[in-house]
Amino acid sequence: MDEKTTVEDKELIMQGLTAVVAKKGFTIEYASQKTLGKGCYGLCNRKDKKILLLEGMSDIQTISTMVHECGHALAHTPYRKSFEGLTLHEKKEIKEVEAESIACVVCSYLGLDTENFNFSYISEWAEGDISKFRKNIDVIGQYATELIDGIEVVFQQERIKKYEAQKQEEAIKQSPVKKTKRPIKQIEAVAS
Template sequence: MAKKGFVKKSADEKKQEVDHLLSLLDNGVKSFEANPEKFKALLEMQAMFRSYTFRNTMLIQAQMPNASYVASFKHWKTLGRSVRKGEKSLRVLAPRFKKEKDETTGVEEQKLIGYISCPVFDISQTEGEPLPIDDVRLKLEGESDEAEIIYAWVKLLAEEDDCSVEVAFANGANGYYRPSSHQIVIDPKLTVNHKAKTMVHEYVHSQLHRNDNSTQEERECVAEGVAFIVCSYFGLDTSDYSFEYVNGWSKDGGKSLMKYGTIMQKAASAIIADIERIATSLPTPAAETTELQNQAS
């Protein structure tokens, strides 16, 4: 089992390393260049799905915050996909019209008489034929020893805080943190490396964002930034994923990312210290790493 990432460093060495990784994150996010193939796939996806009104967009987000591509049951069928059994539909409002004859002109016109609720489903609720976005979906590949250890230690940290961790279908996301039940869910389809990175990301949410009023931009940039620093510190490079993720959430392409720098530095340093505390006081949690390997197979 790899030990490099768990060599105890002095306080000064630790601060220098965290600051260096924070600088790498800042430069990596700012210099990130969009993949033209991904842009093409996004345009193709946009053409496949109808646009919703602002009101319906808000309705969809309220019912499923992670929703991305939404369509009716029938439309998913035309795309070669079917809604998974047991999935609960989202509801949007569709206008209802009635033909009425204009008393002056005698011409029949469509008159809006109200709205009806219609069922729709997000792509995460479907299965079947691949779509253009599937080939360029952001993911972190690999099955490293470092990732197994990081996942196991951070899971122990979460459980110390009475935050349960469940490996289960994550509603189309890689994982999520549920503040109401103080629970982390990690999707089982992820690679070991991706599970470890997501575990740190959601743990940051559980520590910093349970009851705060920060913006979604801040929450996601901070959680992913800290995940990059912590994972990199212990030998797992997540830059291929993290730079694009933070760039996507940052409204200005990462130019003002360092406004969250102090928050990320403090949070990453605290998590690193806690991991080192557990790593030196407990044996390597072999059962946890074996479980993670089994989930990936």
């Protein structure tokens, strides 16, 4: 992933993601590497309903990690029927493949180039078994769509604000200038 990449709409994207997981009671905070653990970029703590993101990451890494952790928050309830009978390791594999696939779909929708990073992570957790991706495509699609919809709500609100500000500016420019009844010489005399 290009660590130097900045994302123009980062704050709007993050507002949208935050709003979606807030509906499930989650908050989002930044944390140090020491708090998260070595090599960890983010963490979804279901017990405390907190998503922690590593502070100081690039915009693109922050967004990708945030989407990944939001994917965990939305898709991975402890009572999910499809997890019945699976070992803890099998559940972890599926959760990571799903969360990173959600991140890949959302980031791709936003035009962010994260595929190499996403696919590498997915492949690592899928252990080369792509069927883990296919079996969970509905889950991935459902929650990627939910996150995209949340981002689009914020984008639409921003477009409306800009449109209304532009309309107001145009109205001011087009408003007629009030003509004074006093001649210019009288105005100059008052000003002196």
